[in-house]
Every structure is written in structure tokens, then in C-alpha cells.
Amino acid sequence: MNRIEGPDKVTGRARYAAEYPAGPADSIAYAYPVQSVIARGRIESIDAAAALAMPGVLAVLSSDDPPALSPDAEPELALFQTRQVAYCGQAVAAVVAESLETARAAAREVRITYRPEPHDVQLRTDHPGLYTPEKVNPAFPSVTEHGDLPGGLAGAAVSIDVTYATPTEHNNPMEPHAAMAVWTGHGNGDGDGDGDGDGDGLTIYDSTQGASFDRDAIAATLGLSSDRVRVISRHVGGGFGSKGTTRPHAILAAVAARAVGRPVKVALTRQQMFPMTGYRTPTIQRLRLGADSGGRLTAIAHDVAEQTSTLVEFAEQTATPTRVMYGAPAMRTSHRVVRLDVPTPAWMRAPGECPGMFALESAMDELAIAAGMDPVELRVINEPRTEPVSGLPFSSRNLVACLREGARRFGWDRRDPSPGIRSDGRWLTGTGVAASTYPARRMPSQAEATKQDGGFVVRIAAADIGTGARTALTAIAAEALDAPADRVRVEVGDSSLPRAMVAGGSMGTASWGSAVVKACEDLLKNGSEGAADTTEDVRGDQGFARHAFGAQFAEVRVDIETGEVRVPRLLGVFAAGRIIDPTLARSQLIGGMTMGLGMALMEETVIDTATGDFLNHDLAQYHVAACADVQDIDAVWLDEEDQHLNPMGAKGIGEIGIVGTAAAIGNAVYHATGRRIRDLPITPAKLLS
């Protein structure tokens, strides 16, 4: 199905958060953040006089006069509540002005004096501050152990003990984070005269992956009840996780609008996004694998060190895919984090699985080489019958079929495993394989369906962040209603619609689709209206391990004189339940693989140790894959029937495409050159060193 909003997007009619006009009686003001230039310390003074004297400046917000926020506000959102600076680039003040240009110019005139303290922004495995968190994102155990690990390693016929590193990486959606806040009432707690603020209403046009949760977080931060806040987010230009939680720009828009009594827009610059919208933590991962002479794993240990901020603990679940992938009598997975003077890391496409599978799937390649086995066969032979750590049966698992089908399509049987022996002109060539996995979960959501104008309207606070969710939900509703898709209109992107899960964790379609199908069934039963809440259905999702699987095959060319790496061929074969829309699915999968290619070869946020700042904070310096990097790329999928998922029989596909790509490319670089680069990205500099 073509994207429903496609014509609106290509003609510019589709409105994104920063593009909404004010109401007829309003004129919009603009807020621009002032960011800390130190990574740790205290603000001694804030001199806003010069900024306030500039024509068009309406207000300067800062900790000199902290905006009223809930005392329980999450520290990353608790704007200007403290004099303490937690990281470089933190919003420490803001200018509100008649124009964006004035606000930006005045922001440079706000003079802040700091008392800096020594900062620490460098993750290292011998950091004395490393500790084991209570849980890893979102609620997995930090450590799992079973079997006799030392015995399994010591008794192994073949073993490896290697350490991999992945760098800080940033989501870079095309649409920067933006919001416009519009208050009704005074916004200052006396909307209905009783001083409790319950008469105030706030509408925020935000760029978010989930209007319901964004609404709740904004309300909680401001100390309002959720029914006083409405989030509208009809179109979102990408998120990848960075818009999955509320970001400071939305709070800034709200407090600035309250301060000046006018609608206020905040549109972050690309540079401001780097410290203010989350990032993927760097990781250092030690992998120890042991296998018997037949290649059967005897022991797996996956020990991770990663970072969080001093404000909020975010512990990425990096080793969790190892709990899913391969069977071994002894296994240990562990996470340690250290609180550094950095922004809080957060979700970036496939948090956990993406960096974790780079390490595990590179290590499996190294083990295959050490054991003299084909890397496809090594994976096949270690296929577990049940989920290794939980012992649960898989609802469906077709990793072996993906590996086999991928090998067939890719021509893997013609591969000579010897490294560094193939060339084509100046290029050494090689191929590599890696597995992919991602959980197939769903979360409670609500939906309504009504008959209207001879057709149907389905309402749900889902988010279409560029994935085509609106289109997929229309197809799902049409099927449930047994109606043609052009008679079904799906409304999403508004917190006033029935409450729904965020577009995250590859759970969007599964969560929303479950509610939509149920609401449509309810309508068919009742005549003209249907409503659904899947809370109970989701509670019943016990007893199975649910994951999508895949296999990725990469061909690389390496100019060993210059260190350039190119990827002429990339194939992904996935088993992800029923694919609802092939066009949208292919776009998600090759999009993920392309992002994985960028992770393999170029994506890296450089931190300036002297200041603690993210240095390469724009798209000219932070490189993501360009069109020219993507040559022959293909994603295909196997038919997979799974009765244990949801009414659609679908597994999420937003993230699995990025999982394993970097390992497949790294393994291919080894095959091409005989050089194993264990810290991403695999750059010319590293290949020449």
C-alpha cells in the first residue's frame, strides 16, 4: 500500500511540530537554549542584562528565577532548577524573543560564570566508579549466570577471549527535535482562580514517538494532571529512539510560553541535539567463548562496561541478546556502568541488541576461525531448543532457516574461508555473515473504531515517525473490518486519542495493531462503535520467548593501501512473523541495515576530553552512510507463522535490520584482509595503523 500521507509529505502540506502556526489572536515567540560550556561545576552567576536589553528579547529563563516545576521532575527535564552543571551542553538558561534570530543572538549575550570542577568523561574498564546496576533497560537483570563457566572455558577444545568496543553514537533523525507550546488559562497555576493550576491547559505540538507518554511526562514535569495537557504530533521526521522519551525542548517551550504568556516555539539545532536528545552509550565488551572439538559451545561469557550520567541511570541492555542466541551449558552475562559527567545515554535503534550483537557475532566469527568451522555451520550447530537463560520455548525461531536461505542466495557455498587471498584490482575482497535478533513484544494500548460517512474511523494515539505506521494500521483495520482500505481512516499522533504505546522497541505495530483489531471486532459485534484496551491481553503474553531472527551477509572491498572499505553487497534474510506491508517492511529493514553499515564504517561521536563536549556535532562531521555507500542492498523474509504473538501474527521490524550488520561487515573485513578490527567504526586510520 502506498503511504497514506505520502502526497501530503511530498507537497509540503504535512505539518511537523515546528511548522504549526499560532492561533489567529496569537503571535509566536521563540526560545533558544543557553548551554553549559563546562562538564561539571556550579553556576556562580548569570548576567542576563545585555541579553534583556536587546530589542525583541522578552525574557531570560535561568536558575536565577527557576520556573515552577514539579519537585519530582526527572533531572534531565528539570530545567534551571539547580546551579549544578552535570554535563557540557546542558541547558542552563534560555532566551525568549520575538524572533528565532533575536533569541539566538541574545543567547550568546547571556553571561554565565562557572566554578568548574574536574570532570571525567572517559569510559574505561578499570574505572573505579563502575558498578552493577539493579537492572538494565528497561527491566532486565544486570547479571545472569548458569553452569560452570571456568570449567566450560578451561575444558574447551577451542576458546577465544577478546574485547570489543563500540563508540558513542547519535541518532540523527532528519527532523530535529522541536515543539510549540500554547497555554490556555494563565499557565501559572491560577487558571481557575484556586491556585492549584487545574484550570490551566497546555497544548504542545511536539516531535515525539508517543503522544500519550509524552503528554504524561510533560504534565508530570510541570506538576499538572495529564488531562490538562494535550500533545499533537501528526507527522514526525524520524526518531530512532531519540524522541521516545520527552526531551528538554518540550519543557522549555512550555515554561517559556508560561513566562511570556504567548505561544513559544523551540526548534533545536543539529548541534544542540547532540547533548540534549540522548545517544547510544559507548560500550567495552569482553567476550569469552569455549567450544568442544565439534564446535558445540561449552561456555559463553559476555561482560559489558558502559556509561551513564550523574543525573539519571540508563544502563543499556547490551548483553541481553546473548541470553537468547546460542545454547551453552555455562553462561554468564553482566553489565557494569559508571556515572560520568556526560549527558544521559538513551535509546538508539535496537539499544542492547545492536552493540551487543556486534560483539557476540564478531566473537562467533573468531570462534569459527579458531575451530576451523564455517561460521554458518557454527551457528547452526549451537541452535538452542529453548531460550537459553529463561528456558522458555520460542514462540517461533527460524534463525537456521534465515542462515540457510541467506547462504543460498548469497552464494556462500563458494566461499573460501582463507583471509586476505582475493583481490579485484586494488581492492581486497571478502564476505562475512552475522545473525540478527530482536524481541517481539507488545504493550497495552487502547483504540476506538466508529462508523462515519459510510466508512470507518479508527482512533489511536499511535505515532507515525516515518515508518508508515498510519498506513500499516489502516491495512490492519481494513482487514479486521473486512472493508476496503480507502474506506478506513486512521487518526494517530494526538494524545487526545485513545492511549497508546510509543513507537519504540519494535512494539508499535504489534501493540497498536492488537488494539485496532480488537476495537474493529468490537465495532462489528456492536454495530456502529467499538473500543478496546489490550491491557489484559498483554498481561497474558507469558510462557513463550518471542523474538524475530535474521541473518545478514556482507561483501566488502578493502583498499589496503588507503584503508578504504566499501560494501558492494549486503543481504538480510529475516523471519519476523507475518509481514503486514512488504513495501514498508523492506524500507524498515534496509533502513536498519544502512544504519548498521554506518555503524560499521563511520558513525562515531567524538568527545573532547578537555571540555567534555561532543565535538563533531553536525552532519558534516558526524558521518552517517550516504547513498553512495549503499550499493546492492536487499532484504527478504521468510514466511513465518506464529500463533503466540498478536492478532496479526506480526513481529516488529523497526530495529532488527540494524542488528548484526556491523558484525557481518567486520567479519567480511577480516575475510578480505586478515585484519580484525574490534573497535568500531572500522576506519581507514585503524586499518593503516
Next chain:
Amino acid sequence: MKTFAYDRARDVAGAVAGFGPGTMYLGGGTNLVDLMRLGVAEPEHLVDVSKLPLRAIEADGDGLRIGAAVRNSELAAHPAARERYPMLARAVLTGASGQVRNMATVGGNLLQRTRCPYFQDVTKACNKRRPGSGCPAIDGDHRNLAIIGHTSQCVATHPSDMAVALAALDARVHVTGPEGERVIAMPGLHRLPGSEPDRDTVLRPGELITAIRLPAPPPGASAYRKVRERASFAFALVSVAAALEVTGDGTVRDCRLALGGVAHAPWRARRAEEALTGQRAGEDAFRRAADAELADADPLPGNRYKVPMARNLIVAVLRELMPR
């Protein structure tokens, strides 16, 4: 952004006459406008020279004359550039993106500023942006910065690909200023940082580039190669512009070599040229020539890779240019 005045010049004389303290010339704006948004450049007055009648590419004796307002994409697509100066056409095509090349002018390309991350961030010290404030790149991140000709004041690199080809081609840059016209031979337009890293070029206040004149193409085969980790839309880690003429008996009669991504200016590799000219063409001679050029390289800890990269790239490009 600071408020500024904007004028569009009708002719070269008017542009130069309109230049005063705080004035900058505006070409395609693909670099200057970015720098203004970042607060790195704060002109009080812009004189737009992009519409000046300097858009011609025309035969010039044995050579070629390229107007300063010619767009990068026009130059790269021009038959004379493609057929007679393929090194130049390729260099231009490896720069930026199609959209940027459609906007960027030839004169502006030469005068673009370094992409050193510290230079582009007004919250950081930078001797080029704020003389005397220091160079945090030396102890900080300098992976993409200079390995030769730099000083303790500045390790910036010049980002232009086109300028590297022009340096190898013995191009001459024509400028008009308050004191009249003069001609600057490439690579002499750009300077090494010395003790004045804030000065990228030898241009005097008010001088405007009006044209680039190329002499006849060098004899033999020529090429431009650029190494970068992303296949497009990335600045060079190292680039090489080269031309090589080998006689029937295998002797190098003429050789041109220039390097990009290694220095504050496009780097004409004259030592390598001298070492190679008159020698028997081949792997050994190429390697000796590259070593001669890079003997003075003084990389920082984070950009040591550029020395083998430059050496290997010089040899690889010369190898490609050997007659078959």
C-alpha cells in the same frame, strides 16, 4: 546572527569599491552562511559577488580561463575541464554534494575555511578564529588535521579538493583589489599558518578573485584520488592530484604532484617531483619520491595514519598513471 548590510555588486569595480572594514564577499554562501549561523563569521556587510559577470569558462591560448563566479558543478561538467583537465574535473566532483556544488563558486571554493571542529565552535579556543586563544586540537581531537607545515599555533587543514588540483596544474589566480589587479600562482594563494593562523591566504583586504587561468594541461596522464571513510560528501583524509609523463624508455619526463588533507594549504609536492623527474618510472622510484616528500611530516598522535596513507596514495596514483 549579527545584523548585517547586504549589497549585490554589479561589476568588479563596484564590488571592490564597496568593500570596507567589516565587509566580506559572498559567493554561493555554502560555507560563509554556515559560519555566520555558527557565529564564527560576523561580517557587518556582505557584498554579493555571485551574480558578477564572471561566469564564463573559455579557451585562453593553450589553457583555460575560468570565471570566479562559475559554479563548481558547471566547471566539473564543462567539456574542456573534463577532456583536457580531468584531474580538475574529478577533484571538483569529489567535493561536497550535488546540491552544494550547484551553489558553490570557484572563487568561494578557494576561500572556504578549515573544517577543524574547534574552529567551527565559538565556545572553543582557536588561534585561527581568535588569535592568541590557543589551539585545543593539538592536545585534543586532530584526527583529520595537518601532518606537515603546521605549527604549535595551528594544525588546521585546507578543505578544498579543487585547490589541490589547481596547485598541481600551476593555475594562476587573478585578483582585483583597491590597489589594482595582480596574479598569484598556485599554490601561493594559500599560506601556512606560521605565527598568523588567522590568515588563510595572501589576499589583502578588499581583494576579490575574478578568474583562474590554467596553462596548457601537463603532458601525460593525470588523476585525482581522495581517501575518505564515507563514499561521498566527506572531506579528504588525504587526497592526491598527479600527472605523469613517461618517455618510451621508461623515464619520468614530467611529473606533478599535490596533496590535500595534509596541510594548512594545498601541498605541492615539489620534493617528490624533483626526486622522480629523470628517474626510471616504477614502484621503487615512486616510493622514494613519496618518502622524500613526507620526510618532514610531523604527525600528531591522532593522525599518524595520514603518513602511510599519503605515501601509499602517492604510489598508487602514480602506478595508475604508468603507461600500459
